[in-house]
Amino acid sequence: MNDWTDGEPRVVVSGCDDCGHRWYLRRECCPRCGGPVNERISEGGGRVTATTVGDRGAIALVDLSEGVRVLGRCDPTLRPGTAVRLTFHAEAGEPVAVPYFEAEST
Amino acid sequence: MAWIRGAGLTAFGRLPGRDASGWQATAARLAMADAGVRPQDVDGLIVGYATTLDHLMPANLLGEYLGITPRVALGAAVGGATGLAMVAQAASLVDSGAASTVLVVAGEDRASGQSTQVSTSTLAQVGHRRYEVPIGATVPQYYALLASAYLHEHGLDPRDGLAPLAVAMRAHAARRDGAQFREPVTVDDVVASRPVAAPLHLLDCCPISDGGAAVLVGPGGSARDVEIAGTGQAHLHQHISEADPHEFGARLSAGRALTAAGVEIDDVDVFGIYDSFTITLALLLEELGLARPGRAGAAAADGCFDLDGPTPVNTHGGLLSYGHCGVGGGMAHLVEVVLQLRGEAGDRQVGGAAQGLVHADGGVMSAHVTAVLRTSGGAA
Numbered sequence A: 001m002n003d004w005t006d007g008e009p010r011v012v013v014s015g016c017d018d019c020g021h022r023w024y025l026r027r028e029c030c031p032r033c034g035g036p037v038n039e040r041i042s043e044g045g046g047r048v049t050a051t052t053v054g055d056r057g058a059i060a061l062v063d064l065s066e067g068v069r070v071l072g073r074c075d076p077t078l079r080p081g082t083a084v085r086l087t088f089h090a091e092a093g094e095p096v097a098v099p100y101f102e103a104e105s106t
Numbered sequence B: 001m002a003w004i005r006g007a008g009l010t011a012f013g014r015l016p017g018r019d020a021s022g023w024q025a026t027a028a029r030l031a032m033a034d035a036g037v038r039p040q041d042v043d044g045l046i047v048g049y050a051t052t053l054d055h056l057m058p059a060n061l062l063g064e065y066l067g068i069t070p071r072v073a074l075g076a077a078v079g080g081a082t083g084l085a086m087v088a089q090a091a092s093l094v095d096s097g098a099a100s101t102v103l104v105v106a107g108e109d110r111a112s113g114q115s116t117q118v119s120t121s122t123l124a125q126v127g128h129r130r131y132e133v134p135i136g137a138t139v140p141q142y143y144a145l146l147a148s149a150y151l152h153e154h155g156l157d158p159r160d161g162l163a164p165l166a167v168a169m170r171a172h173a174a175r176r177d178g179a180q181f182r183e184p185v186t187v188d189d190v191v192a193s194r195p196v197a198a199p200l201h202l203l204d205c206c207p208i209s210d211g212g213a214a215v216l217v218g219p220g221g222s223a224r225d226v227e228i229a230g231t232g233q234a235h236l237h238q239h240i241s242e243a244d245p246h247e248f249g250a251r252l253s254a255g256r257a258l259t260a261a262g263v264e265i266d267d268v269d270v271f272g273i274y275d276s277f278t279i280t281l282a283l284l285l286e287e288l289g290l291a292r293p294g295r296a297g298a299a300a301a302d303g304c305f306d307l308d309g310p311t312p313v314n315t316h317g318g319l320l321s322y323g324h325c326g327v328g329g330g331m332a333h334l335v336e337v338v339l340q341l342r343g344e345a346g347d348r349q350v351g352g353a354a355q356g357l358v359h360a361d362g363g364v365m366s367a368h369v370t371a372v373l374r375t376s377g378g379a380a
């Protein structure tokens, strides 16, 4: 299934048919047991585990509700523990829109 | 049984004039001279990658440069853990009888051989090519994410949680000839230094340096030889997305090395712990059990890691202050512990040092290698 790295603005969560393990980084088999892979599109809800700000903007590690951890850009005001929602943004000149996390509106 | 029979370490810093091969050769010649070995005696040659060389065959390249024609030649790449991983392989070659005089070398003109921008973008390739590199994170940012999670989990700020570790490393470097930065710094200096990747400031980050380090491994037992009593490794993930922040691999790696050596960590007298960033050192000290969770900074402020503290760490100043020339940076800790165990550390000698432990990580806390060392006269 295509995801944001292919130009489709979505995160695909992989899962194992045999052992139920879930992961984010694309593979052809389960890294835990070698089993066959199923895929689902993330609903985009999650919680920030870590943030940083560098020369090129803010970055966050987010635990998605599907149980995988995703690196993305983020609103610079986010802090660890914040509930977030996944969107996609491209900077000028970038080939694809990348994951961008915003605070979940309450 | 394998021993470190010779050790060589150059000064680190921004020291233009040598290329990577030049730094490797300089360090190799220091180690060979220290061991009383000639190039034609070397029958095993293991050389770490250099980003400024970007060569497929680092050991062959250096062998030709120095006139070494080994039976076994190997280039190696496990990031910052490469130096210790090469020493572990050297010990295996000696133990198996495949080689008896193994030279392990690293060196690079990482500071003057390329721009900081090129260096940063080369190192950032430890991120996942498809899912992480396009986000634009740099290595300082990956470690800053680890720092962010760590400070949040323990309710700390950078001043208490991280800065004292930079201060402690600088205090060590003040006593060490060859260190890149020797001027003492305070916690205030650390938190007032330029933000590099929040929550990390400039003084939380190691510099980029030129330099080299090498050791000669073989059968031994004479007075200056240092026994490689045990090595261990753990490689649990590559990318930060898949790391377990409470089990990066350091505990497993060190446990394997200590078991192989038959040593308890409480009986180790002197430590060399990888410190690419203050957060690296905090996480490793805690996972190794040398500080309680969330307390590495407090322990540093209390003097635990000082020369006269209960757990002397990085008496050369570590990557943070001695400097970081790539693979050689991780080997500087090893050379320093060798000097300590020989009783050759001068005014920074840890009294009665008989057993040492060196630990390095590569990537984003990804590759872990530990070596337990002891003196010829050390406890068996």
Ligand SMILES: [Zn+2]
Pocket (backbone or CB within 6 Å): A016, A017, A018, A019, A020, A021, A030, A031, A032, A033, A034, A035
């Ligand atoms: Zn599975």
